[in-house]
Amino acid sequence: MAAARRVSDEPAYVLHSYDWSESSLILETFTRHHGRVGLAAKGAKKPTSNFRPVLLPLQPLRVAYAVTGGHGEIHSLRGAEWAGGHVMPTxxxxxxxxxxxxxxxxxxxxxxxxxxxxxxxxxxxxxxxxxxxxxxxxxxxxxxxxxxxxxxxxxxxxxxxxxxxxxxxxxxxxxxxxxxxxxxxxxxxxxxxxxxxxxxxxxxxxxxxxxxxxxxxxxxxxxxxxxxxxxxxxxxxxxxxxxxxxxxxxxxxxxxx
The missing domain is CATH 1.20.1440.120 (Recombination protein O, C-terminal domain)
Structure with a gap:
């Protein structure tokens, strides 16, 4: 089996998220270099998760993920940080x-x-x-x-x-x-x-x-x-x-x- 390829420090925005399990989310993201990418954010719904406060729509992010499947499949989110720059629209x-x-x-x-x-x-x-x-x-x-x-x-x-x-x-x-x-x-x-x-x-x-x-x-x-x-x-x-x-x-x- 081929090793997973890692994408790091990728500019991204969350377009949509939906429940995957009691503690995890599936994210649809728009990334600069890879287009629309589906990501599995394991444990993102837990109160202690570092993902919880940053995985919001209309907020600039830098994400890292492992490409674990074929083209167009859901990949594994490894990291996400708010990139700053503006507040949430209202x-x-x-x-x-x-x-x-x-x-x-x-x-x-x-x-x-x-x-x-x-x-x-x-x-x-x-x-x-x-x-x-x-x-x-x-x-x-x-x-x-x-x-x-x-x-x-x-x-x-x-x-x-x-x-x-x-x-x-x-x-x-x-x-x-x-x-x-x-x-x-x-x-x-x-x-x-x-x-x-x-x-x-x-x-x-x-x-x-x-x-x-x-x-x-x-x-x-x-x-x-x-x-x-x-x-x-x-x-x-x-x-x-x-x-x-x-x-x-x-x-x-x-x-x-």
């Missing part, structure tokens, strides 16, 4: 962070590295921990959704109609739909953006991959965050599949109160 910023975690859980394949996307996520979580709330969050979330979809190959080109590859006309209206990509908006479409706005977003995404693209995409998203919200949410839900995103349902429930 209120709607916390809910927004959990929404991003659920997207990463549902859309990223196990152990498919996305270092640039990880760096973008780190920056967004810092913004959330810095007290961003309300309407300020909208362009932050829309820009992350765009960068995420592009990173995993699910975002169509935003400078042409998807079906025909005809270049967008700046003055025309276009809508992004889950099944067909970008197409001319019709009278029944609830949300759309002008060709000029889509072209600006396309240009921002071309400025660089991952972290390099995010500031430009954030600026381009600011003016159209409201129009992008419904379109991107539909695309994301389509690729996540059923059921409805739990954080999305919670947001809807809170808005209806």
């Amino acid at each position: 209120g709607d910023a916390l809910l927004s962070g959990l929404y991003l975690n659920e997207l990463l859980m549902r859309l990223l394949a196990r152990e498919d590295p996305h270092a640039a996307l990880f760096d973008v996520y780190v920056g967004v979580v810092r913004v959330l921990g810095g007290g961003a709330h309300g309407e300020v969050l909208e362009p932050v979330l829309r820009a992350f959704e765009l960068v995420l979809l592009r990173a995993i190959g699910l975002l169509p080109a935003l400078d042409v109609e998807t079906a025909t590859l005809v270049p967008l006309r700046p003055e025309a209206a276009y809508t992004l739909v889950p099944e067909g990509g970008l197409r001319a908006a019709g009278p029944m479409d609830r949300a759309s953006c002008s060709g000029a706005q889509w072209l600006e977003l396309a240009g921002a995404l071309r400025e660089g991959d991952g972290e390099g693209a995010y500031p430009a995409v954030l600026r381009a998203s600011a003016a159209v965050a409201g129009e992008l919200k419904a379109q991107l949410r539909a695309v994301l839900q389509y690729h996540c599949g059923a059921p409805l995103l739990r954080t999305r349902q919670l947001m809807m429930d809170l808005q209806s109160l």
Whole structure:
């Protein structure tokens, strides 16, 4: 039997955790160099465990683990330390962070590295921990959704109609739909953006991959965050599949109160 390989001092965030036994947890983590990794945290629920106070979502960690199985399997957590830097988000910023975690859980394949996307996520979580709330969050979330979809190959080109590859006309209206990509908006479409706005977003995404693209995409998203919200949410839900995103349902429930 081959010896277990050890990964040390790996930047990571906990996306989700669930009970494994009376005293242990299974963690879904997002790591910088190895992507989404499943880890078994033995004894993490014990009051005396060193893991207990640090294995929290939206907190920067440095983890060590032993790769004890094949690709995509659950590995054994050996160490975890809080890396510092910001406090836990609260209120709607916390809910927004959990929404991003659920997207990463549902859309990223196990152990498919996305270092640039990880760096973008780190920056967004810092913004959330810095007290961003309300309407300020909208362009932050829309820009992350765009960068995420592009990173995993699910975002169509935003400078042409998807079906025909005809270049967008700046003055025309276009809508992004889950099944067909970008197409001319019709009278029944609830949300759309002008060709000029889509072209600006396309240009921002071309400025660089991952972290390099995010500031430009954030600026381009600011003016159209409201129009992008419904379109991107539909695309994301389509690729996540059923059921409805739990954080999305919670947001809807809170808005209806």
